[in-house]
Amino acid sequence: MAITGVMRPGHVCIRVLEIEPAVRHYVDTIGLREVMRDTAADGSARVFLKAWDEADHHSVVLREADEAGMDYMGWKVDSEATLDKLSADVEASGLATDMVWMREGEHPMTGRRFRFTVPTGHVMELYAHRETPGCAVGYLNPDPWPDDMHGMGARRFDHCLLYGDDLAGTFKLFTEVLGFNLTEAVVAGPDEQMIGAFLSCATKAHDVAFIQQPVKNKLHHVSFLLDNWGEVLKAADIISKRRVSLDIGPTRHGITRGETVYFFDPSGNRNEVFAGGYTWYPDKPVIKWTAEELGTGIFYHDRKLNEKFLSVFT
């Protein structure tokens, strides 16, 4: 099936307490490249970054702020016509608030963006255009990886996991309005109430996930893609070598089957690098996890819930 409508996660804007240590972390440790800097409308410093295998101008934005956490996540749609249609659909759904058009160029090399807040309190954006300077190895008889790959050498910004209180509302908006599919659900209680939703807009095991928690607009982690388990182990070496704050891993997820290691940026935002996971197709049945087995779903090897993993977020 062709990928239409919302194609993929396009950007994430992360709030950091101090811009320079944050840039060093995302560049030297995770392996992103600094693309450019500017000053946001409110006067805060912004740095735009991309991963070596991404074609678009940028995917990660760091913004210096008084609080850690996520400002917003952006989704690239397949055309300006889709952008018009989906923005109208979001508006008509009654599920979103604070809807506003961000002007062309507010993000460099990027067209207009439709911004809205979903019921869990997270700010999302849709956009159709961003300049594509290309990836680091080019598109003509390319090498598999660039010579100046550094740090963990992350391939791309991959997904976010977010905490919020109205999972049902956000789930409805993403599936019924934006066309996402549920790949895995965590359910609790006799009536199997959904407390976790893993959502895909294309063929990945997830492009975004939401966990029901009594908070609004919280970031659990921002995740970047590596190639394989060996790279995940090497990422853990880099975490120790650079005295990065380790969270958990390396280990494997039951949910999505990814191989993973979690750590924190210098402002306390959780990062993940991961590899693996399956390919999702529209005829794949939804995978269900029960709350009793959630420990196994999150960390397949030790099969236990980890309080820190669940309760530390920004």
Added chain:
Amino acid sequence: MHPAEQRFEVHILDTGERYACGGSQTLLAGMEALGRKGIPVGCRGGGCGVCKSRIVRGDYHAAKMSRACVSADEQAAGVVLACRVVPRSDIEIEALDRMRRCVTRHLTPAARPPVPPT
């Protein structure tokens, strides 16, 4: 000696524990080095708030802490995130919120100090 090279004594009022903390080591890193279970180590970056504490006595330097965790008023009253604070003198510290529940978890209920007024 430069304060970064000095060692100071940190007294956790909730449990009576004392530990030595280097002038370039954060209070939370010093606590972590105690190796006791229950120290609520979160992000170690001043973002998540799990190490929220109050400095009751002593001089310290606090790096930038997330306003979502410590308000300006709280900061003025000595409330800190222990992962962002290095000592400049001996310190008396009292755990707050999550941190308090965690550091006193190993004490019997009778030995737990009363909840301080906030």
